[in-house]
Amino acid sequence: MPLSQHAYQHLKRRILNGDIPADTILSERTLAESAGLSRTPLRSAITRLEREGVVGRMSNGALMVRSVSVDHLLEIVALRQILEGTAAARAAGFGPTPALLQVRQESLAALQGPCQSFDEFWDMDSRFHDAVAEASRLAALPAILSGQRAIARRCTITRQHDHFDAQLHEHLAVIDAIAARDPDAARAAMAVHFAHVKSRFLAWLGR
Numbered sequence: 001m002p003l004s005q006h007a008y009q010h011l012k013r014r015i016l017n018g019d020i021p022a023d024t025i026l027s028e029r030t031l032a033e034s035a036g037l038s039r040t041p042l043r044s045a046i047t048r049l050e051r052e053g054v055v056g057r058m059s060n061g062a063l064m065v066r067s068v069s070v071d072h073l074l075e076i077v078a079l080r081q082i083l084e085g086t087a088a089a090r091a092a093g094f095g096p097t098p099a100l101l102q103v104r105q106e107s108l109a110a111l112q113g114p115c116q117s118f119d120e121f122w123d124m125d126s127r128f129h130d131a132v133a134e135a136s137r138l139a140a141l142p143a144i145l146s147g148q149r150a151i152a153r154r155c156t157i158t159r160q161h162d163h164f165d166a167q168l169h170e171h172l173a174v175i176d177a178i179a180a181r182d183p184d185a186a187r188a189a190m191a192v193h194f195a196h197v198k199s200r201f202l203a204w205l206g207r
Contacts, residue, residue: 003041004048010035011045015054015065016153017119022067026055052147054154068155074198076148081194083141084132088174088190089183091135096179100131104175107168121164122153128171132190135178170196 011031014020032042046063049055056066091100106124110116116124126149133141170193177185 003037004044007035007037007041007045008048010037011042012049012054012150015049016150020065022065022154024065026063026065028063053151066154068151070155070201073152073155073201076152077194077198077201080145080148081191083144084129084194085187085190087133087136087138087141088178088186090138091132092178092181092183092186094135094137095181096175097131097135099127100135100175100178103128103131104172104179107171107175111165111168116164121167125167125171128175132174132178166196166200167193 011020020026026046028039028042028046032039035042046055050057053066055063058064091097096104103124106127110121110124129145129149130142133145170189173189174186174193177189
């Protein structure tokens with residue numbers, strides 16, 4: 001793997017995981033030392049993250065991790081509700097894929113097991129949404145959703161939840177509607193899921 005790609009993945013992973021919080025001023029020297037890299041591949045990685053809007057430069061030239069506002073997060077939820085509702089309906093026309101059925105088994109097992117960490121649930125949540133997108137046979141959709149999810153993950157509000165049973169039940173409702181080959185039910189179940197996602201975010205803000 002090229003050093004610039006390694007630097008990009010290392011830095012972006014630390015930002016997405018919250019190891020480098022939003023509004024943090026970045027030091028090229030400190031980042032290079034933490035990644036064990038020279039500044040040349042690091043600068044290439046930073047340039048790429050600037051293009052993606054993950055980091056930005058202040059008026060004095062300093063680098064900073066961009067924050068994601070609640071308004072932006074809610075816009076993403078609204079956009080994904082439309083896109084993924086359509087995807088779920090299309091997937092129901094084709095029927096469930098092996099990947100989607102595997103996610104169903106993982107979800108059932110998770111409901112019977114111990115509480116998951118945020119990162120564990122996020123990975124399972126990614127597999128669910130990716131599997132629905134792929135089952136819809138909309139080739140461009142997985143990449144679009146991946147980009148939107150990466151932005152949402154940088155909003156600190158997404159990390160405030162520590163109990164995920166409700167989301168897992170919502171996922172199962174979508175999968176079961178797809179398995180029943182019921183497009184209307186699949187679209188409706190996905191709409192309910194995102195409505196609840198929004199309500200959970202707003203409830204946290206109201207605390």
